[in-house]
Amino acid sequence: MKLVPVPPGVDVIACSTCHRRGDPRDAAQGPAGARLLAALREAQAGQASTGVAVRAMPCLFACAEACTVHLRAPGKIGYVLGRFLPDAATAQAILTFAAHYAASETGEVAFAVWPEAVKGHFLTRTPPEGFLVA
Template sequence: MKLIPVDNAPAVVVCNTCRFSKEERDDPAGRRGGALLFDALVAARADDPAFADVAVQAMPCLFACTEFCTVHLRGPGKVGYVMGRFAADAEAARAILEYAAHFAASDTGQVPFKQWPAGVKGHFITRTPPEGYVVE
């Protein structure tokens, strides 16, 4: 394993080796769902300046293998989230980035439920404390 430095800023880290769906590892063209979701996130971010404060990064395997199309939302001093079970498409990418923009603008990473895009509801897997903290 080799660690690759990235900016310590709000980011959506995509598992680019994630399954395409619960039933299928790859799409009909042989691409993994995580790779397709990464491409959709990069395209959505490029199309909307509202997402400029959130980086999109990829890495192999977030170890959420019982799920599919998983992402880790993280930022310095913020509670992080692992979300999954997304379709590998533009609609899911936009919902993830909309949530991530609210996350980036927050002090602690907590986003009020009324600001959650419908496309992320039901997709949360874990919540992770920021380095050096726990949540009360």
């Protein structure tokens, strides 16, 4: 494993190697994670900048919950979300939530503005380095 530095900011990190249960390992279109990553990048290209970077990482170790993304930013609560379909509607919902996340001070996003397609997909909430949630 090699750690690669990236600029600090709001990141949606998609597992590029996720395989959904039941998907053939040799699917012609590639792993579901790679398809979700492609959908995220395509959706992002079609919208105004929100200050959110879409990044790829091979294996987030959430294999039972594929397709998985990690949302993080310095000084904010982070989230891992999974069990997604690798499609355009999912990608747009993730990016919409990420835009609200980017605009929040702590990473908390009011439930009232969560896109329907992210509800029920949260796997973990992680505190930022040096903090705990009280």
